[in-house]
Amino acid sequence: MSSSSQNHTExxxxxxxxxxxxxxxxxxxxxxxxxxxxxxxxxxxxLRHVRxxxxxxxxxxxxxxxxxxxxxxxxxxxxxxxxGMMDGVPYIQFLATGLLxxxxxxxxxxxxxxxxxxxxxxxxxxxGMLAAPMSVHDLLVGELLWAGTKGFFFTVSVMIxxxxxxxLPLGSIIAAPLLGFLTxxxxxxxxxxxxxIVDNINQFNFLFSGLISPMFFFAGVVFPLENxxxxxxxxxxxxxxxxxxxxxxGLATGNLGWIHLFDAVYLVLFTILVGAWGIHRLKRxxxx
Amino acid sequence: MxxxxxxxxxxxxxxxxxxxxxNDISFSVPPSTCFGVLGPNGAGKTTMMKTLYGKAxxxxxxxxxxxxxxxxxxxxxxxxxxxxxxxxQEDNLDVELNVEQNLRIFADFYAMPRKAAGxxxxxxxxxxxxxxxxxxxxxxLSGGMKRRLIIARALLNxxxxxxxxxxxxxxxxxxxxxxxxKLRSLKREGVTIxxxxxYMEEAFQIADTILIMDKGNRIMEGNPRRLLxxxxxxxxxxxxxxxxxxxxxxxxxxxxxxASAERVLYFSxxxxxxxxxxxxxxxxxxxxxxxxxxxxxxxxxxxxxxxLQ
Numbered sequence: 001m002s003s004s005s006q007n008h009t010e011x012x013x014x015x016x017x018x019x020x021x022x023x024x025x026x027x028x029x030x031x032x033x034x035x036x037x038x039x040x041x042x043x044x045x046x047l048r049h050v051r052x053x054x055x056x057x058x059x060x061x062x063x064x065x066x067x068x069x070x071x072x073x074x075x076x077x078x079x080x081x082x083x084g085m086m087d088g089v090p091y092i093q094f095l096a097t098g099l100l101x102x103x104x105x106x107x108x109x110x111x112x113x114x115x116x117x118x119x120x121x122x123x124x125x126x127x128g129m130l131a132a133p134m135s136v137h138d139l140l141v142g143e144l145l146w147a148g149t150k151g152f153f154f155t156v157s158v159m160i161x162x163x164x165x166x167x168l169p170l171g172s173i174i175a176a177p178l179l180g181f182l183t184x185x186x187x188x189x190x191x192x193x194x195x196x197i198v199d200n201i202n203q204f205n206f207l208f209s210g211l212i213s214p215m216f217f218f219a220g221v222v223f224p225l226e227n228x229x230x231x232x233x234x235x236x237x238x239x240x241x242x243x244x245x246x247x248x249x250g251l252a253t254g255n256l257g258w259i260h261l262f263d264a265v266y267l268v269l270f271t272i273l274v275g276a277w278g279i280h281r282l283k284r285x286x287x288x
Numbered sequence: 289m290x291x292x293x294x295x296x297x298x299x300x301x302x303x304x305x306x307x308x309x310x311n312d313i314s315f316s317v318p319p320s321t322c323f324g325v326l327g328p329n330g331a332g333k334t335t336m337m338k339t340l341y342g343k344a345x346x347x348x349x350x351x352x353x354x355x356x357x358x359x360x361x362x363x364x365x366x367x368x369x370x371x372x373x374x375x376x377q378e379d380n381l382d383v384e385l386n387v388e389q390n391l392r393i394f395a396d397f398y399a400m401p402r403k404a405a406g407x408x409x410x411x412x413x414x415x416x417x418x419x420x421x422x423x424x425x426x427x428x429l430s431g432g433m434k435r436r437l438i439i440a441r442a443l444l445n446x447x448x449x450x451x452x453x454x455x456x457x458x459x460x461x462x463x464x465x466x467x468x469x470k471l472r473s474l475k476r477e478g479v480t481i482x483x484x485x486x487y488m489e490e491a492f493q494i495a496d497t498i499l500i501m502d503k504g505n506r507i508m509e510g511n512p513r514r515l516l517x518x519x520x521x522x523x524x525x526x527x528x529x530x531x532x533x534x535x536x537x538x539x540x541x542x543x544x545x546x547a548s549a550e551r552v553l554y555f556s557x558x559x560x561x562x563x564x565x566x567x568x569x570x571x572x573x574x575x576x577x578x579x580x581x582x583x584x585x586x587x588x589x590x591x592x593x594x595x596l597q
Contacts, residue, residue, distance in 0.1 A: 035366035036399035044396040048382075051393060055384045124380035130343060131374035131442065132397035133366045288304070288335065288344035 035133035045134065045142025046149070053150075064107045065157050068099040072161075075222070087224045089253070096162045097252050098221030100176045101183045101244045103158055104151030108184035109212050111147050112191025113204045116282075120195070126286055136286045140279045144188045151184020152177050172252040179251075183244045186271045187212075190240065192278030196285065215241045220249075243267050294319040294449055294480040295340070299351035302335050302344060302504075309335040310346075311504035317497070319448075322471070322481040324495030324512075326488070328589055332504040333484040334377060334453055340482075341368050341451065357448065370398070373442030377453040379434045381426045381441075387413065388422045391441055398445045405444075412440040416470065432463035439467065443474075450474060452483040456490060468493050488581035498581075502589040512581055520579045520587065521555035525562045527574040536565045546587075555579065 036044070053060055072095060080091035087094055119125045129139055156177050162168040194207045216222070218232075219241035228236065236242050243263035250260040295317040302310040310332040317323040325333045338344035339354070342365030346352055354361055356368045381390050388409060395405035413419045416436040421429065429437065435455065442450060450471075456464040464487075471494050475481055485491055491498050492512050500507040508515060521544060527533060533552050543562075544555040556562050566576045 033367075033370065035370045036397075040399050041397070044393075044399065047396055048393045051389065052382055052384050055389075123383060124376075124378050125382055126380075127343075127376050127378065128380035128394075128438075128441070129397070131341070131369065131376065132394055133369040134397060135342075135366060287342070288302075288338055 038138065041134055041138045042142040042145060045129070045139055046146050048129070049143065049146040050149075061153075064103050064154055067106070068103045068154075068158050069161055072096055072099055072167075076167075087249075092167055094224075095222065096158075096167045097173065097249050098245050100155050100158050100162070100173060101151075101179055101248060102216060102221055102241070103154035104180040104183040104244075105187045105212065105215070105241055107150045107154050108147040108187040109191050109207070111150060112143065112188040113195055113207055114201065116143065116191060116195045117198070117201050117204070120282075120285060121201075130286065136283045137279065139286075140192065140282060144185050144192070144275060147188025147191070148181040148185035151187075152181040155180025155183075168252070172254075173248070175251050176248060179244050179248050182267050182271065183241075185275070186240055186244070186267055189271050189275030189278055192282055193274050194278075196278055196281030215239050220245045240266075240270055243270075292319075293317060293355070294321075294357060295323070295482065296353070296355040297340075298353045299349060300336065300339060300354065301347040301349045301352065302332070302339060303347055308504050310339070313499075313501070313504075313506055315499055315506075315509060317480060317482060319480050320475060320478045321496040322475050322483065322494050324491040324498040325482070325484040325501060326486075326491055326498055326585060327484075327501035327507075328486075330503070331501040331589075333501055336501070337451055337453055337482065337484060341365055341372060341374060370445065371447060372449045372451055373445065373447035375438050375442045375450070375452040375455055377457070379431075379438060381434060381437060383426045386423050386425050387418060387429070387437055390426065390437065391444060394441050394444050400444070408444060408446075412443055415443070416440040417466065432459050435459060435463070436467070439470070447479065449480045449482065452481065454484055454486065457486060464490070488585055492581050500585060500588050507588045516579060516581065516584055520584050522557040522579060523555070523559050523562050523576065524579045524583060525554040525556075525565055525574055525576045527552040527554070527569070529569075529573040532569055532573050535568055539565050539568070553583075555583075 035041070072092070076092035076095045080095065083091040085091065126139060130136065159170075159173060159176055162173070163170045191207075194204065198204060218228070218236055219225075219239050220236070221241070225233070225236050225242070243266045247260050247263040247267070250256045250263075293316040295315075297316070298314040300310055300313045301308070313332075313336055315323070325336065327333050335344055339346045340356055340361050342361050346354070346362065357371055359367045359371075361368055382393065385393070391409045391412070392405065395409065400408065410419075413422055416439060418433060418436055418440065421433060421437075426434065426437075439452070439455065442452075452471075455471075456467050459467070468490065471481055471483075475494070481494070483490075483495070495512060497510060498512050498515065499509045508519065510518070525540075527536070528551060530547075530550065530552055533547070536554070540554050540556075540561070546553045546555070554562060554565065562576055566574065
C-alpha cells in the first residue's frame with residue numbers, strides 16, 4: 001500500500017496531527033482527519049443522484065418529459081379548440097402555464113417515494129452511504145435538493161417546448177425554473193413524509209391515486225379553481241400544487257396580489273415543515 | 289480518555305423496546321490488532337458494531353463510555369466515519385453503476401481530489417483483485433466480487449479502523465481465504481480491525497482477541513488460543529453412533545460428557561484415555577480430534593437454538 005501513499009497524501013488533511021499517525025504504525029499514510037464541510041457533503045449526495053439517474057437518462061427522463069407535452073397537444077389543441085378562452089387567455093396558454101410545474105411535481109414525488117423507499121428497503125444504499133462521513137440529515141437534505149433539481153430540469157424542458165412552439169412568450173415565464181425547483185423540493189418533502197409512514201411499497205398507490213393525480217385536476221392546472229363550487233375552496237387551498245400553479249399564473253400575467261405572497265409563503269413553509277417532519281421520521285428508520 | 293486504545297467501550301447498553309440487544313458490554317481494542325466478535329444470530333453483535341459509528345443509538349446510561357480514536361460516536365459520528373472503513377452485513381452497492389463508479393461516488397463522499405481518487409481506486413481494485421472488473425456492472429458481479437468491492441470501498445479513505453460485519457458469510461472458501469489474507473496484510477500495515485463472524489475458523493485465523501456474545505451478554509473474552517486452553521479440554525471424542533455409549537460408559541466415567549440425541553462428546557485433556565476408548569469403537573462410530581473454537585463457542589453459547597436464531 002505504500003506505493004500509493006505518496007500520491008494519496010496530496011490534498012489530504014490530517015486534522016489530528018501526530019497521535020493518530022502513531023496509532024497507524026510505521027506504515028501510516030495520509031489519514032483524512034476531518035469530514036468534508038456540509039456544503040461539500042450535500043454536493044456529494046446530490047452528485048450521487050445525478051450520476052445514478054443519468055446512467056439511464058433516456059428511460060428515466062423521456063417519459064416525464066413527454067407526458068406534459070402529450071397532454072398539452074391532446075387536451076390543449078384538441079379539446080382547447082372547443083374551449084376558446086379561459087381566465088382571459090387562450091386555453092392552450094392557460095394549460096401550458098399550469099403544466100410547467102406538474103412535471104416537477106410528478107418526478108419529485110416519484111423520486112422521494114418509490115425512489116427513496118427502494119434505496120431504503122431494497123437496495124440498502126443508504127446503509128452504504130451512512131458508512132461514509134454523512135449524517136442522515138445530509139443524506140436526506142441532499143436528496144431533497146436533487147428532487148428540486150429534477151423539478152427545475154423538467155420545468156425547463158417544458159419551457160423549451162412552450163417557447164419553441166410559440167405558446168408562451170419566454171419573458172412571461174422566466175421565473176418558472178425557480179418555481180419548478182421549489183415545487184420539486186415541496187413534493188420531495190411530501191414524498192419523504194409518506195415514505196416514512198408506509199409499511200410496504202404498494203401503499204404509495206394511495207399517495208399517487210389519492211392525492212397526486214387528483215391534484216392535477218383540482219389545483220387549477222386544467223381549469224380555474226373558481227369554476228368549482230365555493231365549498232371546495234378550503235380543500236383546494238390546502239392542496240400543495242395549487243400554490244405554485246397560481247403563483248406562476250400571477251407571474252405570467254403580471255396580475256400579482258397578496259394571494260401570491262401567500263402562495264410563496266405556503267410553498268416555502270410547506271417544504272420546510274413537511275420536509276423536517278419527514279426527515280425526522282425517516283431518521284428513525286435509518287438509525288436503530 | 290483511553291489514549292492507548294483505538295477503540296474503547298465500557299458499559300454499553302442497547303434496547304429495542306423490552307429486548308435488550310446489548311447488555312453491559314465492555315472491551316477495548318489496541319491499535320493494529322484484530323478484535324473478533326462471535327455469537328449466534330441475535331447475540332447483539334451487529335447492533336453493538338452499529339453503535340460505534342452512529343448507525344444505532346446506545347441507550348442513555350450514565351456509565352456508558354465510548355471512544356473511537358478519542359471520539360464519542362454519540363457526538364462525533366462524522367469524525368469517526370472519516371477515520372473508519374465500514375463493511376455492513378448486507379450488500380448495498382449501487383446496482384445501476386459499474387464497479388469503478390461505485391467507488392467514485394464514495395471518493396466524492398470523502399471529498400477526495402479527482403486525481404488522487406482515481407489512483408486510489410486503481411490501487412484498491414488491484415489490491416482486492418478486481419482490476420479486470422473495473423467497468424463491469426454490479427449486477428454482473430458474483431457474491432464474492434460484490435463483497436470484495438464493498439471492502440475496497442471501505443478502504444477508500446485509508447481507514448485507521450476497519451469495521452466488518454460478517455465479511456465472509458456466504459462466500460466460497462477461496463474468496464474467504466483471499467479476504468483473510470487481505471485483512472492480515474492490512475493489520476500488518478497498522479490498520480485496526482473489528483469484525484463479527486459466525487466462522488470460528490475466521491476468528492481463529494485473524495483475530496488477536498475474541499469476544500463471545502450471547503443474547504446481548506458478554507460470555508468470554510481473550511486470545512482465542514488461550515481461551516481454548518483455559519476453558520476447554522484439549523481433545524474430544526465425538527461419538528456419532530450413540531448406541532456405543534454404553535460400551536464406553538465405564539471407561540469414560542468422570543470425563544466431561546455432552547450428549548444429544550445424535551451425538552455424544554467426551555472432552556478430556558488426557559489423550560490416552562480417549563484413545564483407549566476410541567480403540568473399542570468400530571470404524572465410523574466416532575472420531576477423535578483436538579478441540580477447536582467451535583466446541584468452545586457451542587459450550588459457551590449452548591447447543592440448542594434460541595428463539596432469536
